Each structure stands twice: as structure tokens, then as C-alpha cells.
Amino acid sequence: MKIEKVEIKRLHLPLKEAFEASIGQQTKRDFLLVSVHSEGAVGYGESVAMPTPFYNEETTETVLYMLETFLIPKLLSGTIESPEDVARLFSPIRRNQMAKSALESAVWDLHAKQKGISLARALGGTRQEIEVGVSVGIEKSVDAVVAKVEGFVADGYKKIKVKIKPGFDIALIEGLRKRFGDSLPLMADANSAYSLDQLDLIKELDDYNLIMIEQPLAHDDIVDHARLQHQMKTPICLDESIHTFEDARRAIELGSCKIINIKVGRVGGLTEAKKIHDLCLAHDVPVWCGGMFESGVGRAHNIAITSLPNFTIPGDTATSSRYWERDIVTPAVEFAKPGILAVPDGPGIGYEINWDVVKALQVMEKSYSQTNVTI
Numbered sequence: 001m002k003i004e005k006v007e008i009k010r011l012h013l014p015l016k017e018a019f020e021a022s023i024g025q026q027t028k029r030d031f032l033l034v035s036v037h038s039e040g041a042v043g044y045g046e047s048v049a050m051p052t053p054f055y056n057e058e059t060t061e062t063v064l065y066m067l068e069t070f071l072i073p074k075l076l077s078g079t080i081e082s083p084e085d086v087a088r089l090f091s092p093i094r095r096n097q098m099a100k101s102a103l104e105s106a107v108w109d110l111h112a113k114q115k116g117i118s119l120a121r122a123l124g125g126t127r128q129e130i131e132v133g134v135s136v137g138i139e140k141s142v143d144a145v146v147a148k149v150e151g152f153v154a155d156g157y158k159k160i161k162v163k164i165k166p167g168f169d170i171a172l173i174e175g176l177r178k179r180f181g182d183s184l185p186l187m188a189d190a191n192s193a194y195s196l197d198q199l200d201l202i203k204e205l206d207d208y209n210l211i212m213i214e215q216p217l218a219h220d221d222i223v224d225h226a227r228l229q230h231q232m233k234t235p236i237c238l239d240e241s242i243h244t245f246e247d248a249r250r251a252i253e254l255g256s257c258k259i260i261n262i263k264v265g266r267v268g269g270l271t272e273a274k275k276i277h278d279l280c281l282a283h284d285v286p287v288w289c290g291g292m293f294e295s296g297v298g299r300a301h302n303i304a305i306t307s308l309p310n311f312t313i314p315g316d317t318a319t320s321s322r323y324w325e326r327d328i329v330t331p332a333v334e335f336a337k338p339g340i341l342a343v344p345d346g347p348g349i350g351y352e353i354n355w356d357v358v359k360a361l362q363v364m365e366k367s368y369s370q371t372n373v374t375i
């Protein structure tokens, strides 16, 4: 497979409503839509980095820089037999997982389209349908979160994840349990807002039958999380701490978590996501697919990877309408049944790009081909 051309479009996609977490507030996506071209076929991917380095160290600007300066030149000048080779090609470049993933996932889409099969099938997915959860932001009051959750429960979402931070935690979970009872599939995500100094407070969360607590401690930690997991019955799930297969192996070995949130962008692409999935399967560690407010393109990649067998917990892969007035794909991502998405069986990601919407949102576009780049 020879990649002849790469295109990048930078888009500003407004969220329907602001979303707050312990790491800050978000009102729109500022992201890159990446296309890779080979022999008349086109594959699509998206960069999930945020404009600010508050979730991880990457930003939309650093992704653009890494793509232009290192990754696109490497892809255009290298030869790849399969999408798995892209990770090998990029391996001399350290980190910058979200930049790598934007390009790598586009090559996966291209590969599946060239084979005439769905991305899910190309990845080894086995499910035709996936269960979906929703991530709910911090609001001004417990009642305001309860009201939001009421709507999502009515929509049929199979898992409710609420964001917590110090001062907006125990009372929130208690309020939700009071309103919805013990059977609501509920979890909390702290985005690294706590430390072991707050051990007693964190341990109180053990009383609420949560499916898991996501990333309570530092974004770069697996040691304190192991200490915490050994003192709690509620499974700890790692998000920010896991960037690679090796991170996952070490975390499992230490007992830092019992569940892993796999985000395609955070781990550098679909090949690494699949490797982490396989490792977790071998160690009886269930996984689920997290979200980064992806547009329909990244969402389609998330749906495809979620069709693999060890994605046994509903992901943060909500419908387009949870986030956007108009998505950039057509059809929009919608439930087949309440709380259930159908895994597309058309070639590649299985969604078309809505170019009218892309044009309306586009703030920059660039094209790279073999003639105008050097490493």
C-alpha cells in the first residue's frame, strides 16, 4: 500500500452544551480531520487532542506540528504492507499518540475499504451490535446532574458515567443512588482529581455499588493506583495512565486496576488498541471504549474497535445527537434500539463524510503529497 496524498482539515465543531470535568470546561471540538489517499481509495481519521493540554500533553497545534513535520513525511516516503506497519514506521518517534492515531486510524479505514470489508471486520470484531453508555459532566448542583441522568436513562443508555471532583463527589453519587436505586449501572470518573491523601474519602465511594471508579489518582501513576485498588472492592479503571501495551502490561502486573478504558487516540491508534484488548482478554481484565467527544469519524473507529470480544462494558460512544446539532458524517450515529448501536457492515468506517457540514466548519485545510515534503 503506497500512500500518495494526505489531507488535513481543521474543524471547529460546537458542542450542543458545555461539558465540565475536573480538568476544565469544553464548549467545542477544535480538531483535525485527516484523509489518506491510495489508488483512488480514501481513508478517514480524526485527531482527538483537545486545544488545551489538560487531559494529556498533546494539543490540536502539537498534533498538527507532529503530523506535518514527522509523521506525514514518514508515511508518504515509507512503504507499508498493512496498517500494522504504520505503528512500526512511527516507532522511532516517541509518544505523540494522538498525532500518530489520527493518521494510523485513517490508514486502517483505507485498508478496509480496499479490501471491501468493514473496519470492524478488518480489526477482527465479532459483534454486530454494541451497548452504549454516556458520560455526564459536572453541573451546578446534584439535582442538575440527576435531571440530566433522567434524560439519558429514558433514552436507554446502558451505563451512566458521572464526572466527580473534590467537593462534588459523595453527595452526587448518594443523590443518584437515592433517585435511581442500586440497579442503575453507574460509575464515576475523576480525571486524576485526587491523591492518596484523600484515601478515606475515596474509600467512601466503595459503599455505592459503582461499576468502577475511573482514574482517581495522578495521570501518570500506576503505583498509587495499585495501593488504592488493593484497599477497595470497587474496580479501579485506568484511562489517562495507559498510553501503550507496555503501560497496560505493567498496570495489570502491579494490580493498579481491574478494568481498562481503551481510547484509540490515547494509545496511538487501532493496532495498539487491539494489542491492549488482546492482553486484557488474556488476563481477564474487561475493557471498554472511552470517548474524546469524537465527531462521527472518530466515533466510527470507536464503534469498530468496540466490536471486539473483550469490550464487555458499554463505552462512552453516545449518539451524534448527544453532542452535535449536525455531525460531519451521514447518516448520523443513532441508536438501532435504545442504548444499542449497530456496527456498520459497509466498507471501512461505514459512514460517509457530509462535505457540506465539513465546509461550514472548516477553518484550515492543507494537502501533502510526495512531491512537496522531505523528512
Ligand SMILES: O=C(O)CCC(=O)c1ccccc1C(=O)O
Pocket (backbone or CB within 6 Å): 055, 134, 135, 189, 191, 239, 290, 291, 292, 293, 294, 316, 317, 318
Ligand atoms: O462522551 C465522550 O466522548 C467522553 C467524555 C469524557 O468523559 C472525556 C472527554 C474528554 C476528555 C476525557 C474524557 C474522559 O473520559 O476522561
Ligand SMILES: [Mg+2]
Pocket (backbone or CB within 6 Å): 189, 191, 214, 215, 239, 240, 290
Ligand atoms: Mg476518563
